[in-house]
Amino acid sequence: QKEVEQNSGPLSVPEGAIASLNCTYSDRGSQSFFWYRQYSGKSPELIMFIYSNGDKEDGRFTAQLNKASQYVSLLIRDSQPSDSATYLCAVNAGANDYKLSFGAGTTVTVRA
Amino acid sequence: GAVVSQHPSRVICKSGTSVKIECRSLDFQATTMFWYRQFPKQSLMLMATSNEGSKATYEQGVEKDKFLINHASLTLSTLTVTSAHPEDSSFYICSANPAYNEQFFGPGTRLTVL
Numbered sequence: 001q002k003e004v005e006q007n008s009g010p011l012s013v014p015e016g017a018i019a020s021l022n023c024t025y026s027d028r029g030s031q032s033f034f035w036y037r038q039y040s041g042k043s044p045e046l047i048m049f050i051y052s053n054g055d056k057e058d059g060r061f062t063a064q065l066n067k068a069s070q071y072v073s074l075l076i077r078d079s080q081p082s083d084s085a086t087y088l089c090a091v092n093a094g095a096n097d098y099k100l101s102f103g104a105g106t107t108v109t110v111r112a
Numbered sequence: 113g114a115v116v117s118q119h120p121s122r123v124i125c126k127s128g129t130s131v132k133i134e135c136r137s138l139d140f141q142a143t144t145m146f147w148y149r150q151f152p153k154q155s156l157m158l159m160a161t162s163n164e165g166s167k168a169t170y171e172q173g174v175e176k177d178k179f180l181i182n183h184a185s186l187t188l189s190t191l192t193v194t195s196a197h198p199e200d201s202s203f204y205i206c207s208a209n210p211a212y213n214e215q216f217f218g219p220g221t222r223l224t225v226l
Contacts, residue, residue: 034214042220043203045217088155088156098144102155104155
Protein backbone atom coordinates (compact mmCIF):
# COMPACT_ATOMS: atom_id res chain seq x y z
CA GLN A 1 0.00 0.00 0.00
CA LYS A 2 1.50 3.26 -1.10
CA GLU A 3 1.35 5.90 1.63
CA VAL A 4 1.31 9.60 1.04
CA GLU A 5 1.42 11.97 3.98
CA GLN A 6 0.83 15.68 4.10
CA ASN A 7 0.91 18.36 6.77
CA SER A 8 -2.53 18.18 8.31
CA GLY A 9 -2.94 21.93 8.51
CA PRO A 10 -4.91 24.04 8.40
CA LEU A 11 -2.38 26.51 7.11
CA SER A 12 -3.26 30.17 7.43
CA VAL A 13 -1.18 32.77 5.59
CA PRO A 14 -1.67 36.50 4.99
CA GLU A 15 -2.38 37.73 1.50
CA GLY A 16 0.83 38.19 -0.46
CA ALA A 17 2.82 35.72 1.62
CA ILE A 18 4.29 32.38 0.57
CA ALA A 19 2.36 29.22 1.44
CA SER A 20 4.54 26.13 1.78
CA LEU A 21 3.00 22.65 1.55
CA ASN A 22 4.85 19.43 2.21
CA CYS A 23 4.30 15.83 1.19
CA THR A 24 6.21 12.61 1.79
CA TYR A 25 5.66 9.24 0.18
CA SER A 26 6.61 5.73 1.15
CA ASP A 27 7.09 3.97 -2.21
CA ARG A 28 10.63 4.67 -3.34
CA GLY A 29 9.71 3.47 -6.84
CA SER A 30 7.17 6.26 -7.36
CA GLN A 31 7.75 8.11 -10.60
CA SER A 32 5.18 10.85 -10.95
CA PHE A 33 3.99 13.48 -8.50
CA PHE A 34 0.98 15.73 -8.69
CA TRP A 35 -0.57 18.59 -6.79
CA TYR A 36 -4.30 19.08 -7.00
CA ARG A 37 -6.38 21.93 -5.63
CA GLN A 38 -9.86 21.20 -4.36
CA TYR A 39 -12.33 23.90 -3.47
CA SER A 40 -15.05 23.01 -1.00
CA GLY A 41 -17.78 20.99 -2.69
CA LYS A 42 -15.86 20.69 -5.95
CA SER A 43 -13.71 18.02 -7.55
CA PRO A 44 -9.89 18.21 -7.64
CA GLU A 45 -8.18 20.36 -10.23
CA LEU A 46 -4.65 19.57 -11.42
CA ILE A 47 -2.32 22.51 -10.81
CA MET A 48 1.18 21.03 -11.00
CA PHE A 49 2.99 17.84 -11.85
CA ILE A 50 6.66 16.98 -11.54
CA TYR A 51 8.64 13.94 -12.60
CA SER A 52 12.28 14.91 -12.09
CA ASN A 53 14.29 15.98 -9.08
CA GLY A 54 14.53 19.71 -8.61
CA ASP A 55 12.18 22.61 -9.00
CA LYS A 56 9.42 23.25 -11.49
CA GLU A 57 7.77 26.65 -11.70
CA ASP A 58 4.41 27.56 -13.19
CA GLY A 59 3.30 31.09 -12.52
CA ARG A 60 2.97 31.58 -8.77
CA PHE A 61 3.38 27.87 -8.10
CA THR A 62 6.65 26.00 -7.62
CA ALA A 63 6.85 22.26 -7.10
CA GLN A 64 10.00 20.77 -5.60
CA LEU A 65 10.92 17.09 -5.75
CA ASN A 66 13.61 15.22 -3.87
CA LYS A 67 13.38 11.52 -4.65
CA ALA A 68 16.26 10.61 -2.34
CA SER A 69 14.33 12.06 0.60
CA GLN A 70 10.96 10.92 -0.83
CA TYR A 71 9.68 14.43 -0.47
CA VAL A 72 7.69 16.74 -2.68
CA SER A 73 6.56 20.24 -1.85
CA LEU A 74 4.46 23.04 -3.30
CA LEU A 75 5.13 26.72 -2.82
CA ILE A 76 2.46 29.30 -3.56
CA ARG A 77 3.96 32.75 -3.92
CA ASP A 78 2.01 35.98 -3.52
CA SER A 79 -0.88 34.05 -2.01
CA GLN A 80 -4.34 35.32 -2.88
CA PRO A 81 -7.68 34.74 -1.15
CA SER A 82 -8.68 32.69 -4.20
CA ASP A 83 -5.92 30.23 -3.29
CA SER A 84 -7.88 29.24 -0.19
CA ALA A 85 -8.61 25.55 -0.78
CA THR A 86 -7.47 22.06 0.12
CA TYR A 87 -4.31 20.95 -1.66
CA LEU A 88 -3.90 17.27 -2.37
CA CYS A 89 -0.59 15.58 -3.05
CA ALA A 90 -0.81 12.52 -5.29
CA VAL A 91 1.73 9.94 -6.40
CA ASN A 92 1.78 7.15 -8.94
CA ALA A 93 4.25 4.56 -10.04
CA GLY A 94 4.41 5.89 -13.59
CA ALA A 95 5.37 3.60 -16.46
CA ASN A 96 1.70 3.27 -17.51
CA ASP A 97 0.53 2.69 -13.93
CA TYR A 98 -1.85 5.61 -13.70
CA LYS A 99 -3.45 4.74 -10.36
CA LEU A 100 -2.95 7.60 -7.91
CA SER A 101 -2.36 7.47 -4.18
CA PHE A 102 -3.55 10.62 -2.44
CA GLY A 103 -2.53 12.32 0.75
CA ALA A 104 -5.20 13.53 3.14
CA GLY A 105 -4.78 17.11 1.95
CA THR A 106 -3.74 20.38 3.52
CA THR A 107 -6.30 23.14 3.87
CA VAL A 108 -4.94 26.59 3.13
CA THR A 109 -6.64 29.81 4.16
CA VAL A 110 -5.32 33.08 2.80
CA ARG A 111 -6.27 36.03 5.00
CA ALA A 112 -7.08 39.26 3.18
CA GLY B 113 -6.23 20.37 -20.26
CA ALA B 114 -8.44 17.39 -20.96
CA VAL B 115 -12.15 17.57 -20.16
CA VAL B 116 -14.06 14.94 -18.21
CA SER B 117 -17.78 15.29 -17.64
CA GLN B 118 -20.16 13.58 -15.24
CA HIS B 119 -23.90 13.24 -15.15
CA PRO B 120 -25.88 13.86 -13.07
CA SER B 121 -24.19 16.42 -10.88
CA ARG B 122 -26.58 15.77 -8.05
CA VAL B 123 -29.06 13.00 -7.33
CA ILE B 124 -31.42 12.27 -4.47
CA CYS B 125 -32.99 8.84 -4.28
CA LYS B 126 -34.90 6.63 -1.92
CA SER B 127 -33.25 3.81 -0.04
CA GLY B 128 -33.27 0.58 -2.02
CA THR B 129 -33.20 2.14 -5.47
CA SER B 130 -30.33 2.04 -7.96
CA VAL B 131 -28.53 5.06 -9.30
CA LYS B 132 -26.42 5.29 -12.46
CA ILE B 133 -23.66 7.86 -12.84
CA GLU B 134 -22.05 8.53 -16.21
CA CYS B 135 -18.48 9.64 -16.79
CA ARG B 136 -17.38 10.85 -20.22
CA SER B 137 -14.07 11.96 -21.64
CA LEU B 138 -15.06 14.76 -24.02
CA ASP B 139 -11.92 15.44 -26.01
CA PHE B 140 -9.86 12.29 -25.71
CA GLN B 141 -10.22 8.54 -25.58
CA ALA B 142 -9.66 6.77 -22.29
CA THR B 143 -9.03 3.05 -22.07
CA THR B 144 -8.86 3.47 -18.30
CA MET B 145 -11.02 5.55 -16.02
CA PHE B 146 -11.09 5.70 -12.24
CA TRP B 147 -13.93 6.01 -9.78
CA TYR B 148 -13.45 7.69 -6.40
CA ARG B 149 -15.65 8.38 -3.43
CA GLN B 150 -15.17 11.23 -1.00
CA PHE B 151 -16.92 11.66 2.33
CA PRO B 152 -17.10 15.11 3.96
CA LYS B 153 -13.74 16.42 5.17
CA GLN B 154 -11.96 13.26 4.00
CA SER B 155 -9.61 12.65 1.12
CA LEU B 156 -10.40 10.80 -2.06
CA MET B 157 -10.80 7.06 -1.83
CA LEU B 158 -10.21 5.07 -4.99
CA MET B 159 -13.05 2.61 -5.50
CA ALA B 160 -12.16 0.95 -8.77
CA THR B 161 -10.34 1.13 -12.05
CA SER B 162 -12.62 0.94 -15.05
CA ASN B 163 -11.13 -0.79 -18.09
CA GLU B 164 -12.63 -0.46 -21.56
CA GLY B 165 -13.77 -3.82 -22.85
CA SER B 166 -12.98 -5.75 -19.69
CA LYS B 167 -13.98 -6.08 -16.07
CA ALA B 168 -13.30 -3.34 -13.60
CA THR B 169 -10.65 -3.78 -10.93
CA TYR B 170 -11.99 -3.02 -7.48
CA GLU B 171 -10.01 -1.83 -4.48
CA GLN B 172 -9.99 -3.87 -1.35
CA GLY B 173 -13.18 -3.48 0.65
CA VAL B 174 -15.29 -2.20 -2.24
CA GLU B 175 -18.26 -4.46 -3.04
CA LYS B 176 -18.24 -5.16 -6.76
CA ASP B 177 -21.83 -6.39 -6.71
CA LYS B 178 -22.98 -3.15 -5.15
CA PHE B 179 -20.96 -0.78 -7.30
CA LEU B 180 -21.33 -1.97 -10.87
CA ILE B 181 -18.95 -0.47 -13.39
CA ASN B 182 -19.34 -0.69 -17.15
CA HIS B 183 -16.77 0.83 -19.50
CA ALA B 184 -18.77 0.52 -22.70
CA SER B 185 -16.64 2.66 -24.98
CA LEU B 186 -13.41 4.62 -25.06
CA THR B 187 -15.24 7.72 -23.87
CA LEU B 188 -17.84 6.42 -21.43
CA SER B 189 -17.78 4.64 -18.10
CA THR B 190 -20.78 4.21 -15.84
CA LEU B 191 -21.04 3.51 -12.13
CA THR B 192 -24.28 2.04 -10.85
CA VAL B 193 -24.90 2.07 -7.12
CA THR B 194 -27.33 -0.80 -6.61
CA SER B 195 -29.83 -0.91 -3.74
CA ALA B 196 -28.51 2.33 -2.38
CA HIS B 197 -28.66 3.01 1.36
CA PRO B 198 -28.06 6.20 3.34
CA GLU B 199 -24.47 5.17 4.08
CA ASP B 200 -23.80 5.28 0.32
CA SER B 201 -24.46 9.01 0.35
CA SER B 202 -21.22 10.59 -0.80
CA PHE B 203 -19.46 12.58 -3.48
CA TYR B 204 -18.56 10.29 -6.39
CA ILE B 205 -15.86 11.49 -8.77
CA CYS B 206 -14.45 9.91 -11.90
CA SER B 207 -11.15 10.63 -13.58
CA ALA B 208 -9.27 9.70 -16.70
CA ASN B 209 -5.85 10.03 -18.28
CA PRO B 210 -5.35 11.25 -21.82
CA ALA B 211 -2.37 9.86 -23.67
CA TYR B 212 0.00 11.45 -21.19
CA ASN B 213 0.40 10.79 -17.50
CA GLU B 214 -1.72 13.48 -15.89
CA GLN B 215 -5.11 12.49 -14.51
CA PHE B 216 -8.10 14.78 -14.90
CA PHE B 217 -11.22 14.68 -12.80
CA GLY B 218 -14.86 15.08 -13.63
CA PRO B 219 -16.94 17.61 -11.68
CA GLY B 220 -18.35 14.92 -9.40
CA THR B 221 -21.80 13.61 -8.52
CA ARG B 222 -23.28 14.23 -5.13
CA LEU B 223 -25.50 11.32 -4.12
CA THR B 224 -27.98 11.60 -1.28
CA VAL B 225 -29.91 8.50 -0.28
CA LEU B 226 -32.95 9.13 1.87
